Amino acid sequence: MFPASSSISSSEPPPDPTGWRRFLRIFAGTALGLGLAAYLFIVTVDPWGMLPLSPSLPRAPISTNARFSMPMLATSPRFDAAIIGTSTSRLLRPAALDRLLGAHFVNLAMNSATPWEQGRMLALFARHHPDPKVVVIGLDSAWCLARADSPRLTGRPFPEWMYGDNRWRGYLHVANLYALQEAANQFMMLVGARRSHYGADGYTDFLPAENRYDAARVDRIFRQWGQPSTDPAASRPTDPAALSILARLLPTLPSDTIKILYMPPIADEELGTPGSWIAAKWQSCRDGATRIAQATPNTVLVDFAYRDPVTTTRSNFWDPVHYRVPIADRVMQAIAQAATTGDAAPGDIDRVLVSRSLVQEGDRK
Numbered sequence: 336m337f338p339a340s341s342s343i344s345s346s347e348p349p350p351d352p353t354g355w356r357r358f359l360r361i362f363a364g365t366a367l368g369l370g371l372a373a374y375l376f377i378v379t380v381d382p383w384g385m386l387p388l389s390p391s392l393p394r395a396p397i398s399t400n401a402r403f404s405m406p407m408l409a410t411s412p413r414f415d416a417a418i419i420g421t422s423t424s425r426l427l428r429p430a431a432l433d434r435l436l437g438a439h440f441v442n443l444a445m446n447s448a449t450p451w452e453q454g455r456m457l458a459l460f461a462r463h464h465p466d467p468k469v470v471v472i473g474l475d476s477a478w479c480l481a482r483a484d485s486p487r488l489t490g491r492p493f494p495e496w497m498y499g500d501n502r503w504r505g506y507l508h509v510a511n512l513y514a515l516q517e518a519a520n521q522f523m524m525l526v527g528a529r530r531s532h533y534g535a536d537g538y539t540d541f542l543p544a545e546n547r548y549d550a551a552r553v554d555r556i557f558r559q560w561g562q563p564s565t566d567p568a569a570s571r572p573t574d575p576a577a578l579s580i581l582a583r584l585l586p587t588l589p590s591d592t593i594k595i596l597y598m599p600p601i602a603d604e605e606l607g608t609p610g611s612w613i614a615a616k617w618q619s620c621r622d623g624a625t626r627i628a629q630a631t632p633n634t635v636l637v638d639f640a641y642r643d644p645v646t647t648t649r650s651n652f653w654d655p656v657h658y659r660v661p662i663a664d665r666v667m668q669a670i671a672q673a674a675t676t677g678d679a680a681p682g683d684i685d686r687v688l689v690s691r692s693l694v695q696e697g698d699r700k
Contacts, residue, residue, distance in 0.1 A: 383397075383406065395535060402493050416438035416471075418471045420473030421477050423444075427442060427444075428663070443456050443460065447489050454580040458584060470588060485577070563605055573619040596624055596636045600684075602649065639684060
């Protein structure tokens with residue numbers, strides 16, 4: 336007969352529960368210690384430069400999502416002038432406008448920024464610069480073609496805490512893996528192991544190098560974009576609803592701040608055919624922006640978005656809405672001329688829809 340197996344198993348000692356408890360305590364303590372170390376690293380490096388108690392470091396805009404990168408620049412005392420807009424305004428170089436308009440510009444334009452997001456950026460800059468010299472705002476399709484029910488945000492995350500007046504909330508909002516990733520990127524930039532995504536004044540040339548311009552490729556891009564709607568003007572509302580944000584914020588700037596509204600150049604195809612809803616929408620935007628500019632002291636409105644030798648020449652563009660660097664140079668010159676003299680630039684590049692109305696000395700605050 337075989338011996339009963341139960342006699343063998345009964346001789347084994349029972350498992351010691353204290354070993355598991357010791358392992359769990361070590362594991363929890365290690366995880367807590369690593370988490371605390373990561374959090375301290377984040378708040379010390381402060382990748383976006385927006386925490387109240389972080390040390391003073393030569394930080395630079397590091398995140399590709401400008402909604403995180405630009406608030407640090409919008410609050411910086413180094414600047415007294417700002418550019419607000421979408422990617423159609425990113426080619427305006429602060430260094431060039433500094434010379435043309437005698438100010439220290441920062442480019443706060445953000446890819447695909449909605450009017451609401453641009454308004455938040457403008458309000459943030461104004462709150463930290465109570466007496467700015469110049470503010471430039473690009474009124475492109477984000478403003479002019481937006482519907483009344485257009486969403487406030489894109490699919491890109493928007494860090495609301497950076498734009499409010501209580502940045503202490505940031506200590507709760509940076510406890511995440513994205514903040515850890517960007518803190519690591521900022522640290523690598525600080526030690527010289529990587530470069531900043533943007534310049535110290537917010538500018539970066541995000542387009543291919545000019546010597547790589549390929550007309551055939553550009554033609555393909557234009558075909559891929561297709562043609563804008565040809566629906567008749569009466570088929571949809573044309574009211575420029577988004578301009579209500581501009582009408583609310585622009586008068587909050589000081590009366591002696593020079594306010595430059597401009598409609599960036601786009602390929603003439605994007606302006607719509609005569610009688611179409613798109614064409615009517617653009618005209619409605621011009622009319623609305625004109626009323627706002629006329630009602631706001633020291634404001635000029637410059638229109639580059641109309642059919643002229645620039646917008647009808649495809650080789651001036653990389654795609655239907657992004658013009659080339661030489662055109663950006665002409666746009667900046669024209670903006671400066673309109674702001675300082677009230678005249679359009681030579682060469683049929685712009686129309687000055689509203690000339691700057693100077694404020695009398697007695698009206699200055």
